[in-house]
Amino acid sequence: MCLIFYKGDVMNDKKKNVVKVAHQLFIEKGFQSTSIQDILDVSGISKGTFYKYFSSKNELFITLFKMIIKEVETNRNELLIGEELFNIEIFIKQIELQMKLNHMNKLVRLFEEVHFSKDKDLKHLVNAWQMNETTWLYNRFIDLFGTDKKAYLLDCAVMFSGILHYNIRYYYKIYGPQADLDYVVRYSVERIRKTVHEIAESQQQLFHPDIIKEWIAENENKMQDFQEELYNNVMLLKSDLSNLEGHIQYIELLDFILDEFQHSMSPRRFLIDSALLSLEAADGLFKKEEIERLRKLIEVHLS
Numbered sequence: 001m002c003l004i005f006y007k008g009d010v011m012n013d014k015k016k017n018v019v020k021v022a023h024q025l026f027i028e029k030g031f032q033s034t035s036i037q038d039i040l041d042v043s044g045i046s047k048g049t050f051y052k053y054f055s056s057k058n059e060l061f062i063t064l065f066k067m068i069i070k071e072v073e074t075n076r077n078e079l080l081i082g083e084e085l086f087n088i089e090i091f092i093k094q095i096e097l098q099m100k101l102n103h104m105n106k107l108v109r110l111f112e113e114v115h116f117s118k119d120k121d122l123k124h125l126v127n128a129w130q131m132n133e134t135t136w137l138y139n140r141f142i143d144l145f146g147t148d149k150k151a152y153l154l155d156c157a158v159m160f161s162g163i164l165h166y167n168i169r170y171y172y173k174i175y176g177p178q179a180d181l182d183y184v185v186r187y188s189v190e191r192i193r194k195t196v197h198e199i200a201e202s203q204q205q206l207f208h209p210d211i212i213k214e215w216i217a218e219n220e221n222k223m224q225d226f227q228e229e230l231y232n233n234v235m236l237l238k239s240d241l242s243n244l245e246g247h248i249q250y251i252e253l254l255d256f257i258l259d260e261f262q263h264s265m266s267p268r269r270f271l272i273d274s275a276l277l278s279l280e281a282a283d284g285l286f287k288k289e290e291i292e293r294l295r296k297l298i299e300v301h302l303s
Contacts, residue, residue: 015053018043019064022057027106031061031113055268058119061110065125068105069132072098085143088189094140095185099168134158135212141196149200154207156199160192226301227262233294234258237279240286247285253278257298269302 021043025034036057040047054060076094083090102108114122137157142150164185171184234254241247253275260267276295279286 014045014049018045018050018053019060019067022060023064023105026061026064026110026113031057031110032117055270058122059268061122062125065110065129068101068107069129071105072101075101085140088144088193091140091144092182092185092189095164095189096181099164099181099185131212134161137161138209138212145193145196149196150209152196152199152203152205154209154212155205156192156196158207159195160188163191164188226297229297230258230261230294230301233290233297237286237290237294240290247282250279250282250285257294261301267302272298 018039022034022039025038025042029038034057036047036050039057039060040050054063075097079090079094079097111126114126117123134154134157137160138154141153141156141160145153145156167184167188168181172179234257237254238251241250257272257275260272276291276298280291280295
């Protein structure tokens with residue numbers, strides 16, 4: 001079982017080009033140092049077109065990040081077509097492919113930018129990806145080492161991530177870009193292969209695999225609870241309007257807020273705030289405590 005991390009976003013060529021330009025600028029100048037104006041200048045689009053595609057530079061970054069991860073996941077899964085899941089050579093190829101794509105897209109550098117940023121959405125995105133990757137490794141280890149060792153394979157997935165990351169990091173630092181990636185991956189896989197058997201024999205456990213299910217369930221339940229409460233609040237506010245046809249603009253604002261959270265990967269906060277302000281300014285149409293409840297619900301969710 002894997003986390004639902006990416007949903008496909010059909011993009012036109014102009015939007016794809018903006019993401020490509022931004023990616024290159026983030027690599028060259030850094031995410032924090034790249035301005036929206038820099039992206040406009042290089043991509044040749046207007047500010048209006050940019051905001052038609054993205055609510056902010058952060059949303060553009062999130063779109064880019066998810067595109068990279070989707071590419072990795074797709075290519076990694078294609079290597080399994082027609083192959084045995086327990087074939088460790090295929091696993092090695094999957095890891096090599098992932099490392100090459102991560103290096104090509106400068107994913108580590110992007111991670112570091114997020115690490116030093118104060119943006120909660122970006123940090124949450126990276127944390128979700130890390131959990132997703134650990135879950136993928138855990139499931140692949142079950143394929144490779146068998147269900148009889150399942151209780152210890154989450155520990156091994158966490159350890160393998162650290163072993164691989166630091167082995168590659170220092171190997172490239174010492175031997176440069178011509179370093180033999182295949183050797184590093186094989187060396188790391190061999191270390192974890194032996195470790196799996198040692199841990200299973202010791203019957204010692206650090207992380208119980210059920211925490212993956214708990215983490216997924218917790219996030220899904222929180223989102224479901226929020227969606228239900230949001231819907232109920234919006235319906236309650238609509239019921240306050242005695243003449244719906246005469247207040248169509250407020251119906252549209254409420255529907256817009258609902259739609260942003262139901263269908264958008266990154267709700268546009270500044271537009272949601274604007275809609276809430278307009279609803280709050282509708283003197284006498286809504287009960288004050290109901291509008292305040294809606295705002296508080298949204299602010300807590302976005303915090």
